[in-house]
Amino acid sequence: MIVDAILKRILKDGSLTIINHAGLRRVYGEAPIPDHGTGPVPGPATIRITDPRFTRKFVSGPELAFGEAYMDGTLVVEEGSLYDVLGMMIHNLHRYSRASRFFKAHWALNRGLRWIYQHNPVHRAERNVAHHYDLSGELYRQFLDADQQYSCAYWPPGVADLEAAQEAKKRHIAAKLLLREGQTVLDIGCGWGGLALLMAREHGVRVTGITLSKEQLGVAQQRARDQGLEDLVEFRLQDYRRVTETFDRIVSVGMFEHVGVNHYAAFFDRTRALLKPDGVFLLHTIGRAEQPGGTNAWLRKYIFPGGYTPALSELAGAVERSDWILSDLEVLRVHYAETIRHWRERFAAHRDHVVNTLYDERFYRMWDFYLTGCEVVFRFDRQVVFQAQLTRELGAVPITRDYITDDQRTAEATARRGGPHWGTPVMRETG
Template structure:
């Protein structure tokens, strides 16, 4: 009864039919799903829940209950898709449910405990990173682009291919770094090395990449050797807090989400100390276009322990405390939703391989839930990507941002000439 009342209040737009363990069928919603311009409306969904304890588990923690039921196979989709179900839930939560007492209570508990959840000293940070990034390289190769970019791609008008969009992201970041040959660059959270190798190869800079993942380190070093770039790129298993030298440029893509709000000022003070006085720092991070909150309980438990996406107010407050100058800020809206759609399609196409050769059916459902849920959040909630450009000096960069577009076009022109199919770069937007 209580679960039905909660769902009636929360689910108003679109249609969700729930069949419980006793075979009772109830329909929630019914109002037309208002178009938002962020993606197609989810189709009507029918789900069956075979676990008689689901209602109690939902009351104890709705995020965990839904995610774990899908992982365990006690929540199955009979009409529509998993993405439709999650998009319907996320959109309705954003529009209607946050004022409900039940959901606000869970939100306040989650928010109140975030300082504990995001306590990430060096040892714990290493363990949290290993939980996600030390999974098999073969898993990530199933759905990432050829360069293994595991962060939001950049989708200029007309781009529909994931590989092209990830290359556009690297060029966009490189342009904001204002690179020239011989500069020393620190890549904090370098992943499998793709960005560091791109910067060294395309711009002649010397890059130190640091990661806390043994698996990523192995792959990155192997890729550097295969590319013949070992003289320009060095990869280390090292926490950024333990880096001793200074650099002309710093870049960090998709790592700040793992820092933890407790450590923001520490992060920005350390990065400022690592940067030469006339240097530039480009931070690329998921963020929330709303007030501070907490991390989804299911995501925190199963995918990103210690993770949190900052509100802009939290980011800029820490920047100010560390005495940085914010020289440019770009908000990428829907770029990650499109990236996740491509990842989800590629991952689902490899379902049998994941289940039979790499992991098992429960693991597959866990990652399917992760990718679909994150796409829904980036389409229908307030998740975005911030690209914050920081400097220690007012004169470190040109006073207008035209150089960003100019440098991107120059990189595209060089690539066209190298491919033997040169043509002037088309006019396109920044952002």
């Protein structure tokens, strides 16, 4: 059995039982999974695969085969959980994949073709964004925090609540931007507007938020009206390549993953041209703490077409070639795993609503696989988050990092006291 031979070579830790369509049972794993110190250790699990074509599909593409089988209901978790199954697989692939010529060849091919998959001119970028972000807004409300932050939260000591962690993330980013009243800020990939509105509300800056999602744009614009911040915040349906003004500050959170390696030079050249000489650019992006690779085939097909998370060597090289100064770099480890754990648990709690009202069982299983798979790669593999602070001049930011913590704590204390608040709250009738 081809799949059996491949799995025996890599599944050495933990205990995974696979029952195939003919009822044949195979057990993989010879030693306990060590505690990584990054979260719950995957436990023993049993899966049943009912599709007789699974072997052929696995050999053609293991990532697609497992993901599609779970979506279609032909891969059933009979003991343990999907977290246990995927966590065990990711742990073992990270540790033992070099011993498998099959996986090495598969990943080499995937990396070699990434230039095709990541070709994202404006029209394709718009289509790729719509594929994911123009889903029902109600779907995202099932699992995100109240401010609808769809990016990695920040978990300082003592913070255990998703809402508080997302507020900490926004203020952490604002502190790195050195915001001052009256400055102009460009928010590239502004999502539903939460960060832009916080910056305007707490710092009195004028923010232009741009997105390629019509669904997100409508929500963000309504939120600006509801909060009386229309004079300070403008949201547009616009690609960053078509912005013409210059700004004191630029921020981009969770958007760079959609740019594509082919377009890094254009991205950094364009953002540099949009920033004033003494300005600051804060880039928050998922990255890989390893050498460059390719995007998971299942994730690329079903969740993020055109997406890619860069290695630091790719990010730094592109920054240097565009003549930026990397003035600060922070690597957030495990923060995203904790964020996604909260999303996954909230999503599971609303399963019936997603299946019966919003979409269907297959869609739910697709997103369950997506959220669980992403959580385990941030726990047991080399996925991290980079926060890169970029400037055009050496003296644009202080020469020590104390100001980041000081500004964040000041903003948190001011918010607890109920101010400052720029703009006039709008009273609206209800009912």
